[in-house]
Amino acid sequence: MTTPRPGLRERKKQATREALREAALRLAVERGPDQVRVEDIAEAAGVSPRTYNNYFASREQAIVSAVTADREARIAAAVAARSAEVRLADAVTEAVVEQYTNAGEREQRALLLITTQSALRDAFLDATADIEPPLTAVIAERLDGAEAHTARVLAASVAAAVRIALESWLRPAQNAETAGSRAAGGLVVPSGSLSGQLRAALAPLAPAFDAAEQHTQP
Amino acid sequence: MTTPRPGLRERKKQATREALREAALRLAVERGPDQVRVEDIAEAAGVSPRTYNNYFASREQAIVSAVTADREARIAAAVAARSAEVRLADAVTEAVVEQYTNAGEREQRALLLITTQSALRDAFLDATADIEPPLTAVIAERLDGAEAHTARVLAASVAAAVRIALESWLRPAQNAETAGSRAAGGLVVPSGSLSGQLRAALAPLAPAFDAAEQHTQP
């Protein structure tokens, strides 16, 4: 059911994607991230430059994707794996934290590379939006009595919160003014562990999850 | 206080931006949106093409910006204008609905144009992210006792919800599968008035606002 027919076609496609990911990351590490052209990545992966961006919309996306891999799917799976007994809010939070803190050795080094270049950081942050569709699916499964949009809104909010957490984790202190963040007098100094950031960012959403959950099972 | 010194410099800058907006929209309406090159817009506004994209990162952004204008600021102002007595969740919801449904005649026609081209729709949807920073500021002002991230997370969630509402308002029925939306059996058919969509999308977030608000004034 999970894999009805991989199909030769689909497998070659994934192989090509993987080759591109790999080539992009390797080249970016060897020379600087700036010193890698799309042409180089395509050549290293053995496809044409045109094919390259049938797979990736930007050069940065390919590099980041080697780290990100299929994090979206893993998060969704981790939520689904949790018992329906636990609070949905907790299931989501723990799944997210778990998937973002379990970083392999290679991923750790790649992340270090990413933080050096602002274009790469942006691409990395943008990648968090990808968790929305699969997360919508698992949340909707737990809330099948709820309003149509609810699951999507919650999933999108989680994505936004994760993005914020990663953002303030990547920049310990933004030197310039933070565009409307210094609202009520004092300035914010969030800095902390990644899992701490994630939990803090997701916490404000818990009441929304609770309310949605109680709508279906009163 | 609101306008310490406009300054000649700043006024010319805004005039240029306005001229570009105007030219972009006018040309897009006259010929099709596809038949407008950056060069044309720049020429019509009396600046160089290079200057054009000191102001706008993409061609679509310029066109959309003529409709969007300073909606972000107006939403934030509309929230701030509401009494501190009313529920924050309601203040935000009403401010958003108010600013999105008060469309001038010209804006209405421009919106019609936008819906015709997918690149324009995307740019229009992306523009909703701009409400986050000003919204963060006004929310933070109402929640000054709360956790640092809370205001940002709530503002970002609102932006996400608004995006979802606009999205499903722009496409009455997405013909293909909606990437993980058909989770629990039946398929969704949201379609409705814009204000209805907005309220429905924002409703699930209300509990989160309430909880945050009670943290500061118990």
Added chain:
DNA sequence: CAGGAAAAGTGCGTGCACGCAAGTTTGCGT
């Protein structure tokens, strides 16, 4: 097992985003 439809890959051309290094205007201090 053939034949044809659908999908993936490719070559080419066009317009664009953006860095860089001038040139030009605005603003401010002395």
Added chain:
DNA sequence: ACGCAAACTTGCGTGCACGCACTTTTCCTG
């Protein structure tokens, strides 16, 4: 008033995203 420094504009060059039309590969069905 003068001139300097910062902000804005502009020309140029490079790499890139993406549409289009065409070839090659994969898959399905009679």
